[in-house]
Amino acid sequence: MNIRHEFDDTGPDAEPLRHVRKPLPHDSARRHVMGAADYIDDVREPAGTLHVAIGMAPKARGAIRSIDLTAVRAHPGVVRVLTAADVPGKNDVSPAAGDDPMFADTRIGFHGQALFAVLAETRDAARRAAKTAIVEIEEEAPSVSVEDALERAETVLPDYGFGRGEVAPALDGAPHRLQGSLRIGGQEHFYLEGQAALATPGEEGDIHVLSSTQHPTEVQHVIARVLGIPDAYVTCEVRRMGGGFGGKESQATQWAAIAALGAHLTKRPCKVRLDRDDDFVLTGKRHDFRSDWRVGFDDEGVIAGFAVTHNARCGYSADLSQGVVDRTMFHSDNSYFFPAVRIDTRRLLTNTVSNTAFRGFGGPQGMLMIEHVMDRIAWATGRDPLDVRYANLYRPGADVTPYGQTVEETDTLRAVVETLERTSEYRTRRAAIAAFNDRSKILKKGIALTPVKFGISFTLMHLNQAGALVHVYQDGSVHLNHGGTEMGQGLYQKIAQVVAEEFGIAIERVRITATSTGKVPNTAPTAASSGTDLNGMAAKIAAGAIKARMAARAAERFGIPQEEVTFRDDRVFAGNESLTFAELARDCVMHRVHLSEAGFYRTPTISWDRANAKGRPFLYFAYGAACSEVIVDTLTGEYKVTRVDILHDVGRSINPAIDIGQIEGGFVQGMGWLTTEELVYDETSGRLRTHAPSTYKIPVASDVPEDLRVALFPNTNRMETIYRSKAVGEPPVMLANSVFCALADAVHALDPARPVPLDAPATPEAVLRACEALRGNPLPGSAPGGGGRVA
Template identity: 55%
Template sequence: MTTHSHSTGHQAPAGAAHAPHPHESAHLHVAGEATYVDDMPPLAGTLHAALGLSERAHAEITALDLSAVRASPGVVAVLTAADIPGENNCGPIVHDDPILAAEHVQYCGQPIFAVLAESHDAARRAARRASVDYADLPAVLTPEAAKRQQAYVLPPMHLKRGDAPRALAGAPRRLAGEFRVGGQEHFYLEGQVAYVAPREDDTLQVWCSTQHPTEMQRVVCHALNLRSHRVVVETRRMGGGFGGKESQSALFACVAAVAAHRLRRPVKLRLDRDDDFLISGKRHGFHYAYDVGFDDDGRVRALKLEMTSRAGFSADLSAPVATRAVCHVDNAYYLSDVDIQALSGKTNTQSNTAFRGFGGPQGAIVTEYLLDTIARELGQDPLAVRKRNFYGRGERDLTPYGQTVEDNVLPELVDELEASSGYWRRREAVRAFNADSPVLKKGLALTPVKFGISFNVAHYNQAGALVHVYTDGSVLVNHGGTEMGQGLNTKVAQVVAHELGIGLHQVRATATDTSKVANTSATAASTGADLNGKAAEDAARRIRTRLAAFAAARFGGSPEAVEFADDTVRVHGNAIAFAELASQAYQARVQLWSDGFYATPKLHWDRLSMTGRPFYYFAYGAAVSEVVVDTLTGEWKLLQADLLHDAGDSINPAIDIGQVEGAFLQGMGWLTLEELWWNPDGRLMTHAPSTYKIPATNDCPPVLHTRLFDNRNREPTILRSKAVGEPPLLLAFSVFFAIRDAVASLADHRVAPPLVAPATPEAIMRAVTATRSPRGVPGEGRTAPAK
């Protein structure tokens, strides 16, 4: 029997905001009527594009014969790098990412040319007929190899606080070792797709599945030597993004745009799933080398940490990923003396990119691993050790990067979850089960989350919106954020309806469009509702202020006393329908539309010293997971999960609970099921659903309790809510450490199993073998006393 329980932690009031309204497109999704880029009716004369991909991980192109491609049935044109009139680059930060490879290739799957044909199938078939000669070059495939060769896509990042070497030397206990976590494929339901139509006067209309329409506008202009006002990018919705469509959608938008501009015909480029896997970047996998000092109570005295990521062949978004990783190493814990380095290893693999959490999960998990290991070393319960290391209030509240933790609610949140989940009772039950079960072993873990909210680059923290009130009282809102299933448009519409005192059915959000709101930031870093909700609130408030002034002038009283609620405006003893007031205001020539703008306050960051206030506030959470592991096969099952997450004063509890549960399961996939594997030639072998597995229905726990913590944001965010896109992914740490706990029971919890992520059955069996032989397995995350 499956049990699911959902609770917001408080009674939500009726109205547009702080209520569990359905997703604005839910009825379209279930009916199959929600339009994605690939669903658009084809424009007359549309050509279809396909990409020819490299067969080598690192090589010079010595000969390229495309005659057979051009002669293929249905082919209209073939484009190479030489056909790009502007800059052959789609890198978002560093200009090191070619749209089409020219003289050499840097990973297996890199696009070399584009085929334009009358049909999708014709283009794909033709792309496979190219003849390419290569002169192979040495390939670097792992972050460890990149580190050995000092091959990096960026200069190393270094954060120091206190005197870590001295504190390490003086610590009563000390452990050193290695750990690693793998990458993760985004596996969005809708693959990468762009559709470009040439318009009059050398302009382009671009429809693109992207989280960053402004960036797509910019890179298309660079590729074609056009000014921004000649390119319009529109995104109605995405079938998932998770970060994979922030910067990586650029290559496909550029290819389609160059082809459409050159051939003066509409061009559509839709990737098949295999090509999507092979071309696009993933979550960065990390390798860690650590040296940690601690006392007899398990309190960390010092940490020296070197994190090396698999960046891939180009910089892409590795810089912000590394920055965020550094700024989340502390997670929920006070670290007095640290020496943290982040190295972005240059590898001949896909250029890795943003993925839900944006480096934060990779930074936080290593400290959770260390505390779990310390607990095994001391023979104590890991939860007790974790709680002793929590941030304090008024003391022990300064992060390694210099930001004071002002809104800490973890002690109350963890205590609440500890009690509601029956942690200590279940701990004894797990011990009793394991004592009588020689093969199947249960494990239990409670892990916390502290996650910073804001872009690390201050100027990205801004947003704009347009709100139109029509004379019938209906409202249209446009903002710079993008909808990828997370409910952003729903929340923004709720904000506008709340501000104007009207029903949610009166408000509609339109497609994101660079010709309506310009210079937008990516919908990423969990800031979508924070930024765009505030901008829309500002626009709606300006209109309400005008309407209040008009109503007071017509009916008497002061503008400040005018009330907007329940589709009615109450002024000086009079009640008038909102629609009627809008109509009267129009006739009196009162402006019924407005722009709005928001810039997040208090943020500053010094990227050289890696200090400042990179986050406006923190979101918190905790999870308890219970698993059972078969120690003969490495198979495992999640039996129960209890999730408690801080979404502030939730704008929409139903959407937020969905985000918490979705993020938890996606994080569980990253840490347990989803394994990326390249063969020795550098070819990604897990490039389809047949070889790459994500969590499915059967992987959901039979008992799942999800609640939102009752905690109004102390900062004046939009309706005092908190971001909820990325932080809950870290709740999945509890699953990984519950598996580790089950394996540790083989040695009465006195050995720290050398479990690495993803904890596949093979990885679990290696950890089982090493735990039964406590000397460990070199290179598998072994923990040993430092010399």
């Protein structure tokens, strides 16, 4: 396997930094490899811990007639059974809409919905007991697909849209017009650590919860809501997660709340750890879409007008669908300017588990749709797809998005694409592939180069804030705590680098501690790629305040102006004098200098008026591009991704090694979403059929392209972010659009006169159906499922 990494730490704006912009290892890397990194299931269970299992609904829709729990309660080892009747506060675990009961009590909304919870002395006893319940439901035909929901006109939220210009005249007046639909599948998070929580009761009604969550404050708040107690009585702590990807932003709360309710009622610790199959059934996915679009363009492929309606399968409740589908809208342009545009959405109610946040938060669906449209335009005009993309890129004078924000780095966008075109040898390889396809009747190659423009900030404005707590102890060691959570992405390491850099000390002196609502309150979720931007700045502000007080003490001690005091190499220099950082810390304590600070940061300049669709929802955009090459066996639909070149803009990287790892991981996860990962629901029962690794295929090591080249684009964030870096968590997922487009390009070689009928995910079966359709031999396909297949 040929994997190449490139980053450049030189340039005119390079600073002489000790820790920041260095490829330091993840803070838990050694423990990860050794198996010594503790997750919730590794924590020693307190004496008397009860284990929790969930009793699930056997139907997808209908009124609950009765739930007989007699056998459950009588099962050996069972201590208590929890139902909606046991909830002292509100039976609601929704983020905001109030439409997501912790336990269903009158109606069923999806197959597998939680009806009750069993508390038992062992996990095995709890699981076995849960199976003995007798549940009677007045069953109704479920709404499973997008088409079902459209026919019934059922939504979880009102329809919403925005745009500019007169779209209908632009479409009608264009020399060429196309229209179509693209089905975009959902995706299971498949974090390595499943949903888990351990709740321990304290005195006076306090509850302490270890939760595998990206949003400790949300867990704290929902537990307080369920128990009917103040938020201050609940402490949520998170040291690390074994992956989250958005699946633990809102949907970790239910399991933590159930554990907390059990602890509250029994006065014993209670632990939830969902079995993998149950986790699949009980938790939401990436939203499925059917995107219906129309476009008008000229002979060069330049778009005059564009209209799209995104029909999103949201599941049985709203969850985070407002923000997710809004972000789909924000990214339906990707990197392209539309003179006249209309983007509409329907947030459809179906009797499936509520879909939720997933890395990219709706952006990938919008971007894939417009890249598909670019390919359709290229096929219709006979132009190279990359040239069509160039013709529509944002540029000076054509730099305003459909929601009114100006794209301020159109030069960066074009430079990234042009640089990758050159370094990937796109034109040479395109010609070689055409020659190969001319002489090869069965095997066909394809290539695609697609750009990424991804907005960075929460579009729910109040979430763009963060806090950090820093203590300097008298021996010169530093305690660091902040509101961000560590899910393997290296956030803790990056923030530690920032704090060590600020104090000029060895990073070993900075002690990273578990995220806790008892230390930093009212945190935003670690999501929207904003973890480093927000928490890094908050930590820098806190450390900077302490440093200023220490500098003032040093200036007083040595009789010099404060501005002449500098911190570096574990020492503090004051004129011609110096002392160690630890010595100054001790001196500060002796002279009653405060060495603790709670830093706070709020993202500047952003605003969003959703009702009027006006504002600047993003602080900046991250850019990238990927060039992917594939080879397809058109008789079987099997294919292989043979080479991928990636160039990505992370600004001035705080940690290039971690950022490159995020780019690789995001790309492979996106590739899985678009190629192998397929959710299949039973059309009549609404049951999820792909509920385990045996039926749901995520990418493995052998799926990673043998030739994978990743480089960081040398750039500086023009906004005043932490050390002028850019976010890297989510944007790389959308680099995988190039794989989907390359597969379509390969199939298109079978008949260049016809469009390729390929939806996502482009599984081998889907590719084979597309190949046979172009040969005039359509194979039986699956019924429409709004992106997730229905069988």
